[in-house]
Amino acid sequence: MFLKAAFKNASVFVQLLMILAVIAFGFLFSIFLASLLIISKFGISPEIIITIQQNLFDYPDLIRGIQFLQTLGIFLLPAVICAWLFSDNYKEYLRIDQPIRLSVAVWTVISMIVVVPFLNWTYFLNQQMVFPESLKGLENWIKESEAAAERVTDLILDTKNISTIIFNILIVCVIAGVSEEFMFRGLLQTFLEKAVRNPHLAVWTVAILFSAIHLQFYGFITRMLLGAWLGYLMYYTKTIWIPVLAHFINNFISVGMYYSFRNTPDEMQKIDAIGTGSTWWLAIASLALFFFCFSQIRKTTVP
Numbered sequence: 001m002f003l004k005a006a007f008k009n010a011s012v013f014v015q016l017l018m019i020l021a022v023i024a025f026g027f028l029f030s031i032f033l034a035s036l037l038i039i040s041k042f043g044i045s046p047e048i049i050i051t052i053q054q055n056l057f058d059y060p061d062l063i064r065g066i067q068f069l070q071t072l073g074i075f076l077l078p079a080v081i082c083a084w085l086f087s088d089n090y091k092e093y094l095r096i097d098q099p100i101r102l103s104v105a106v107w108t109v110i111s112m113i114v115v116v117p118f119l120n121w122t123y124f125l126n127q128q129m130v131f132p133e134s135l136k137g138l139e140n141w142i143k144e145s146e147a148a149a150e151r152v153t154d155l156i157l158d159t160k161n162i163s164t165i166i167f168n169i170l171i172v173c174v175i176a177g178v179s180e181e182f183m184f185r186g187l188l189q190t191f192l193e194k195a196v197r198n199p200h201l202a203v204w205t206v207a208i209l210f211s212a213i214h215l216q217f218y219g220f221i222t223r224m225l226l227g228a229w230l231g232y233l234m235y236y237t238k239t240i241w242i243p244v245l246a247h248f249i250n251n252f253i254s255v256g257m258y259y260s261f262r263n264t265p266d267e268m269q270k271i272d273a274i275g276t277g278s279t280w281w282l283a284i285a286s287l288a289l290f291f292f293c294f295s296q297i298r299k300t301t302v303p
């Protein structure tokens with residue numbers, strides 16, 4: 001079949017270049033599809049295109065569509081293409097052909113719930129980081145970028161329409177969970193495990209990349225730790241679907257909390273603060289419960 005396993009025996013460097021090239025292709029392809037989406041909705045008039053570019057935040061439905069296309073184009077499509085080029089069996093390469101055990105799935109869901117106070121604590125610590133005076137310009141740029149990203153997220157989620165809420169859950173929880181896990185754990189972690197022959201180095205390297213790609217410095221530590229957990233889930237369970245499940249639960253908790261408390265921001269802040277300040281002990285208890293869940297998963301998966 002066309003180019004199947006064409007780069008299976010290529011060097012690590014060549015495969016890495018291919019990964020970067022395919023991601024670039026996916027990015028450009030998503031831009032092309034986004035352009036078609038804009039044209040189909042508003043026509044091809046230059047004036048309209050300029051108006052949309054200058055007032056993009058006035059078009060939340062368009063932003064949702066673009067987000068959907070970018071997620072597929074940058075993460076899911078390149079992962080599948082590279083797995084096809086690097087292996088005789090792309091499903092085996094991405095670990096999508098392995099079933100999941102119900103007990104492992106249950107402990108995974110529980111782990112993502114009980115770890116929340118500990119993650120709140122790490123996020124709180126990350127927020128306390130201050131740049132030296134010489135890097136204040138960089139610090140201000142990071143804060144402005146993160147504020148803009150948060151504004152986009154709020155714009156995507158801000159709706160009372162049930163069908164739009166379902167679509168948001170599909171994009172943020174399902175599509176993002178599947179696509180990002182296919183890219184980071186399915187493709188990159190598998191690639192690095194084969195390249196460096198050290199699964200722990202592969203897990204943590206991909207976790208750092210996973211956090212960095214979100215471009216949110218003040219949540220970097222939290223997202224890196226989450227990425228490491230997702231990596232170890234795939235390492236121990238040998239299936240991509242368990243980290244996909246964990247990723248889905250993490251995002252679903254965030255989206256669910258947004259819709260549950262968007263009219264009571266003070267209550268939301270109280271929940272986000274669980275595990276910090278006077279409730280620091282909950283972070284410790286959270287971590288202990290998390291490691292208990294981890295031990296149960298290892299008992300099931302490690303002979």
